[in-house]
Amino acid sequence: MAQAERECMRVVMFPWLAHGHINPYLELAKRLVAASPDDHLDVVVHLVSTPANLAPLAHHQTDRIRLVELHLPALPGLPPALHTTKGLPAHLMPALKRACDLAAPRFGALLDQLCPDIVVYDFLQPWAPLEAAARGVPAVHFNTFSAAAKAFVVHCLKNERTPTAFPFETISLGGADEDAKYTARLISRDDGTALIPERDRLPLSLERSSGFVAIKTCADIERKYVDYLSQLVGKEVVPTGPLLVDSSGSEAKRDGGRIMRWLDGKEPGSVVLVSFGSEYFMSDRQMAQMARGLELSRVPYLWVVRFPNAEDDARGAARSMPRGFKPARGLVVEGWAPQWRILSHRSCGAFLTHCGWSSVLESMAAGVPMVALPLHIDQPLNANLAVELGAAAARVKQERFGEFKAEDVARAVRSAVNGRERVAARRRARELREVVARNNGDDRQIATLLQRMARLCGKGQAVPN
The missing domain is CATH 3.40.50.2000 (Glycogen Phosphorylase B;)
Known part of the structure; x- marks a missing residue:
């Protein structure tokens, strides 16, 4: 019997411009690439970020993990060296977000060049799935925060007009009013120049995620929060495991x-x-x-x-x-x-x-x-x-x-x-x-994610459920 022909799934990953976000995306890329050979599906990942962020990561590039530069538009007081949160003065954070938002057409042009089968994006870029959709490409939000924290914020945003208590008292910051006040502070950092209101970034990213949302967490630790987040967003939430980085070398x-x-x-x-x-x-x-x-x-x-x-x-x-x-x-x-x-x-x-x-x-x-x-x-x-x-x-x-x-x-x-x-x-x-x-060594979580991604873009029909 002839051996099943292998397929290639091309993935574009687009984390926020902070190493605390980029590193989990890079680790997820490595695990997807490592998991794919047994599933008749080869995964190639294109990790997109600015030159300032990618320069220190050059040694991670392989034939299956490729680093792709996104050049942000020039803004006053924000040189290319500051197209990253590392060393960025606090007062320039709104400018960095604005520059990133203005780069949406350039990101779309990259998608035209790379021809991905699927896009994986961060919550601060809710326009990324729109650029993907315009090209008939599904896009999935990958969240690098805890399920408890993400569920808390989504709960408070959904109940913004009439605050209600977060249903898990141990996570609450002191009741419905205090939770609402804290969430309001989190989303009130606009300086009047934002193209997307801060409060809309997360809800839009979740809403526009194709079919499911991926999250960096341990299912055995945060199961009830994963389930509640799934209930809030009306979509499956797929844990990836903790994605611990083996940086000993x-x-x-x-x-x-x-x-x-x-x-x-x-x-x-x-x-x-x-x-x-x-x-x-x-x-x-x-x-x-x-x-x-x-x-x-x-x-x-x-x-x-x-x-x-x-x-x-x-x-x-x-x-x-x-x-x-x-x-x-x-x-x-x-x-x-x-x-x-x-x-x-x-x-x-x-x-x-x-x-x-x-x-x-x-x-x-x-x-x-x-x-x-x-x-x-x-x-x-x-x-x-x-x-x-x-x-x-x-x-x-x-x-x-x-x-x-x-x-x-x-x-x-x-x-x-x-x-x-x-x-x-x-x-x-x-x-x-x-x-x-x-959880970190459980390959089944990555296999589940890979299967969900492949199903979205019609790849890897041999990938097991």
Whole structure:
């Protein structure tokens, strides 16, 4: 019997212009490409972004994962080097979104050149599925936030005129009115120049997704939130798994030796890793309170700090460590640090984190309890989810998000690393590690996504259900 002829499915992926979005898209691309040979279907992915974002990713390009440049229109004060959120001053974010929206015809021209079978797009570009539809191409929204956070925002937007309580009390920020107020702040960042109102981007992206929505999460952890999101949008929501990035090879080539040697000299479970993501910059006051709090905790700490490159930053970000600060109990690392290797080190006993979704997943994957200090966007919702799951051993008290005191930092860190609750917290962290590892290694989730995508574009009829 003749062997079934292999088909090719050409996929265009278009994440938002931030590495926190691009990295999950790239990892999903790798897994789709790796999954396809057994299914009589070869997948070729074209990952679209700006030159500023693609330059550091050049080594990921293969014959089946291709990086495609999208050149944004020129706008005053927004040179091509700033066509990325990395190092972008806060006041230029509306300009970046506007430039991206103005690039819709150029994206359409790329689709004409690439002739994809399907487009996978991010929520900030709700016009991408329209460009695809104009060419008879289906398009699917891939969400890189937690299902709990996404369901929360969609729920609040749907009930905007008459706020109703989010049906999961553990995720709520204090009842219907508080939830509505927080969501309103999230969508009120327009400066009057936006081509698409901020509040419309997510609903339109979900509405225009062809048939289903994909989401970066573990089904075993967020099943009820996946189901509720599906109910809200009236479409199937397909989990991809946590899409953990195996970056050990690239990290080994970078200067992490000093950090690992420092960790090697510490007792097992004695160190708290402190990091607030690659694109959040603390104010002078926040830096001062954090520095004092870490010293007051009397716990060894590894603090990863970042400062903006831009000369002008409307957020009032700190430019240096607090005057006179000398870390007596910790190691301060500026810029990059091998987060996964640190979390996996035997001396790492807790992770003081902003609760960005990727950091929450990495912490659970490493089996390290979190100390939650959410600052903005989806982070408070992720922090609530981490507490619900038992993944957070402690939470730093805040008057408002971003307003914390040194004494509360110290109290939360001590509790997580040396408190009576640490034994139960570490036991629960080990349980969650097994769950996340199982989901990350479950090829069936990617196979399901691949099957849904193939069905949309009439490819891979041999792909099993």
